[in-house]
Amino acid sequence: MAKIDDKIQEFKKHLVTKEQRIKAEEEAKLLGTAMQQLLPEIFEDKRAIPNCFLRGALFGMVRKGRRALVKDEPIFTMSQYEVSFSGEHLDQNDLEVWDTLMYLAKDREVDNELRISLYDLCQQMRLSYNQERTKKLTERALRLKFGTVLIRTNTKIFAGSLINNVYIDTEGDGKLVIEYNKKLTPLFADNEYTLISADIRHLLGDNQLARWLYNFYESHAKPIPFAIDFIQKLCRSDNNSKDFKYKLKASLELIKKAKLAVNIKSKWSYEITTKNFLFVYPKGKTKKQLSLL
DNA sequence: GGGCTACAATTGTGTCGACG
């Protein structure tokens, strides 16, 4: 038996290397820091969302009534990210709930958990309040908690829930209590996030594809031309390619209009080539781009 | 295949009044 004890001791020593200790300290520091301090500076009506949430189908499109339950599903993303997901498929509305919660963490100077009434949350998301909505919102919150994400970037690995705990005291004050997952916050580091305009998103309304496209292209400073079927895979649309292309155009028009509504000087434009590639020009076509055509 | 429209079914949404 002595042999086993020795081995255990050796193992423990191995655990408590200097490196491990520093990591533990960093972790304790992270968990001890107030949530609001971990989040990037945000401004009114802007939501900070990590890029890897925007560049793939983690928050994709979900057909009505066909939300799939998956386990360790690899999510098709941009090459530098490896993402897999377990849980119920998340859609754009789930993303909105999530980023609203993150925004509130910052705005209300939250330490660890947020207490909010569903009524208040509806107001924050510019939704009218009714019974159906409270049901959906709690569903979404629970879904965010249930879903487990594994994200592997060049420099970081994250595995965990998007929200640590959700708690509703239905007998008490009925408030929704959200406990944040602080280990998520490194995803915001190194400017690896994009500020998404809540105004524009609101203008895009319920058009899931338009919202996804808007998020996707906002996260790229210099958009690369993508093939349409590639985009379709990215956003997890199960339309046939014919319908998708049509919807894509309608969605892009909507984004264009929304951009103009918010900023009259917007020159945001797009183009679909004959070979079914989508070009997006955030600041309008440059002379160089025009000459290339 | 591609562009587009029409249509019906299904779902989501706003509103309003009531209550404490």
Next chain:
DNA sequence: CGTCGACACAATTGTAGCCC
């Protein structure tokens, strides 16, 4: 402020179908 229920109706979606 916060919650609940009921209501009509608005929006979205898939499908079918048209023409090129």
